[in-house]
Amino acid sequence: MSLPAEALRVLEDFRHLAGWEQRARLLMQWGERLPPLSDADKTEANRVHGCESQVWLTGQLQDGQWQFTASSDARMIRGLVALLLVRVNGLSADELQEIDLPDWFNQLGLSRQLSPSRSNGLNAVLQRMRELTR
Amino acid sequence: MLIPSPWRADFPAIAALQRQDQIYLDSAATTQKPQALIDALAHYYSNGAANVHRAQHLPGAHATQAFEDSRSKTGQWLNVGDSGQIVFTHGATSALNLLAYGLEARFQPGDEIVISALEHHANLLPWQQLAQRRGLRLVVLPINDSGLIDLEAARQLIGPRTRLLAVSQLSNVLGAWQPLPPLLALARSFNALTVVDGAQGVVHGRHDVQVLGCDFYVFSSHKLYGPDGVGVLYGRHEALSQLRHWQFGGEMVLDADYQQASFRQAPLGFEAGTPPIASVIGLGATLDYLAGLDQAAVSAHEAALHAHLLQGLKVRKGIRLLGEPQLALASFTVDGVHNADLAHLLTEQGIAVRAGHHCAMPLMKQLGLAGAIRVSLGLYNDSEDLERFFEALDQALELLR
Numbered sequence: 293m294s295l296p297a298e299a300l301r302v303l304e305d306f307r308h309l310a311g312w313e314q315r316a317r318l319l320m321q322w323g324e325r326l327p328p329l330s331d332a333d334k335t336e337a338n339r340v341h342g343c344e345s346q347v348w349l350t351g352q353l354q355d356g357q358w359q360f361t362a363s364s365d366a367r368m369i370r371g372l373v374a375l376l377l378v379r380v381n382g383l384s385a386d387e388l389q390e391i392d393l394p395d396w397f398n399q400l401g402l403s404r405q406l407s408p409s410r411s412n413g414l415n416a417v418l419q420r421m422r423e424l425t426r
Numbered sequence: 427m428l429i430p431s432p433w434r435a436d437f438p439a440i441a442a443l444q445r446q447d448q449i450y451l452d453s454a455a456t457t458q459k460p461q462a463l464i465d466a467l468a469h470y471y472s473n474g475a476a477n478v479h480r481a482q483h484l485p486g487a488h489a490t491q492a493f494e495d496s497r498s499k500t501g502q503w504l505n506v507g508d509s510g511q512i513v514f515t516h517g518a519t520s521a522l523n524l525l526a527y528g529l530e531a532r533f534q535p536g537d538e539i540v541i542s543a544l545e546h547h548a549n550l551l552p553w554q555q556l557a558q559r560r561g562l563r564l565v566v567l568p569i570n571d572s573g574l575i576d577l578e579a580a581r582q583l584i585g586p587r588t589r590l591l592a593v594s595q596l597s598n599v600l601g602a603w604q605p606l607p608p609l610l611a612l613a614r615s616f617n618a619l620t621v622v623d624g625a626q627g628v629v630h631g632r633h634d635v636q637v638l639g640c641d642f643y644v645f646s647s648h649k650l651y652g653p654d655g656v657g658v659l660y661g662r663h664e665a666l667s668q669l670r671h672w673q674f675g676g677e678m679v680l681d682a683d684y685q686q687a688s689f690r691q692a693p694l695g696f697e698a699g700t701p702p703i704a705s706v707i708g709l710g711a712t713l714d715y716l717a718g719l720d721q722a723a724v725s726a727h728e729a730a731l732h733a734h735l736l737q738g739l740k741v742r743k744g745i746r747l748l749g750e751p752q753l754a755l756a757s758f759t760v761d762g763v764h765n766a767d768l769a770h771l772l773t774e775q776g777i778a779v780r781a782g783h784h785c786a787m788p789l790m791k792q793l794g795l796a797g798a799i800r801v802s803l804g805l806y807n808d809s810e811d812l813e814r815f816f817e818a819l820d821q822a823l824e825l826l827r
Contacts, residue, residue, distance in 0.1 A: 312771075312775060313821070313825065316774060317825065320825075343766075344765070344766040345796070346796075365764060366766040366767050367767050367826070368767050368770040
């Protein structure tokens with residue numbers, strides 16, 4: 293499966309990082325680019341539980357393609373979610389089932405963000421995405 | 427100012443963590459372990475494991491002896507004397523659940539259980555659920571701006587309907603000693619049972635349950651540099667005799683038929699099933715180690731480190747402490763910065779601190795906070811650990827602001 297163009301760009305961006313500071317800056321930049329979620333979508337039903345911060349995620353199948361929107365009041369998780377959406381938005385239901393998302397974050401050098409510790413928000417987001425697309 | 431820890435080398439994990447570029451500042455969650463404990467575990471497992479209080483054979487006798495030695499060392503640690511007994515549980519949480527279930531039959535609808543606003547979930551939820559099961563009223567003592575239980579309010583709220591008071595000795599979020607003597611005296615004057623959650627308090631200084639005068643005192647081994655999987659429940663004899671048996675099974679029984687059984691008294695009657703034998707023996711070794719330290723020197727070290735921590739937080743802009751921490755830990759938020767972001771960047775820099783609600787959600791809600799960062803100290807920490815933390819904090823805040 294070939295990567296969407298934006299995902300290729302992310303991969304290129306994160307491949308050449310020298311240390312945590314650059315990684316953090318880049319994460320925040322990607323977080324800033326995430327289109328804002330309307331207040332109407334920031335409902336309890338869309339909230340992802342299990343994060344230290346507030347995270348909202350919505351997903352819709354439009355013309356056979358998944359389109360997710362998300363936001364968070366914390367910047368790092370917003371960046372992580374942005375990197376997730378870059379990888380999954382526009383995929384078909386079948387493609388989404390096949391994709392190895394932990395490997396995606398591994399390729400970005402962010403695999404630690406998926407540790408099973410309960411305070412880790414990204415796992416909860418992936419879990420919610422699986423529930424939405426089941 | 428350099429504050430070295432003379433005990434640092436006694437804890438091999440500190441050096442191991444340092445090799446992984448990790449600074450451990452989360453001892454209020456769990457502590458690193460002294461070599462003495464690791465040796466005791468290895469000795470027990472490599473010299474013959476056996477079950478306790480059952481077998482007549484020699485390995486069983488040895489294990490039982492070591493297990494019961496730990497019980498008496500734990501009793502000595504709390505100066506139990508002839509006042510009561512030590513029951514081993516699987517943690518402070520299971521000790522508090524034992525109390526909430528064991529005392530259940532003694533409560534009538536309308537009776538009141540009193541806790542405080544700063545309780546850890548372990549000393550809140552067992553009582554909350556008991557209150558729901560039996561139609562009791564759960565009364566919550568408010569706290570003041572210093573993070574102390576408000577005594578004036580307590581005098582209004584503790585009364586003739588109060589059947590039990592359960593409070594923390596030292597808050598895991600606010601780091602302040604609670605005014606136990608007047609609170610316990612107040613509860614006693616109404617013949618209420620008193621439960622002290624010593625999970626944090628037991629780690630700092632020595633505490634004498636006879637001087638405290640509580641009915642029950644609870645703590646976890648793993649926060650006191652001991653193994654996990656072991657909790658301690660001290661109970662005064664009169665208070666223990668009010669407990670109904672809770673969990674049933676091996677070795678807590680006196681005589682059993684198919685349709686009925688009779689049970690042992692405390693402590694064995696409340697230790698159903700095989701206990702965490704190695705861990706209990708390990709706790710004994712930890713207490714031996716701790717008893718060999720100069721307690722005054724440990725307290726002075728902890729106080730100096732804590733002062734250093736507070737000073738460093740104070741000189742940085744926009745940092746807000748939760749309450750007025752007196753020792754062991756400090757929880758804080760930073761204006762305009764999400765604590766999850768700060769936690770993320772501290773983690774990136776190898777600083778192991780805790781972020782979030784610290785198992786005290788109602789307290790955080792009351793303080794109007796989604797979470798906070800908590801730095802907590804052990805006797806192995808030194809000022810260099812704190813300098814590393816401050817550097818990382820500055821770097822993180824520079825990035826985030």
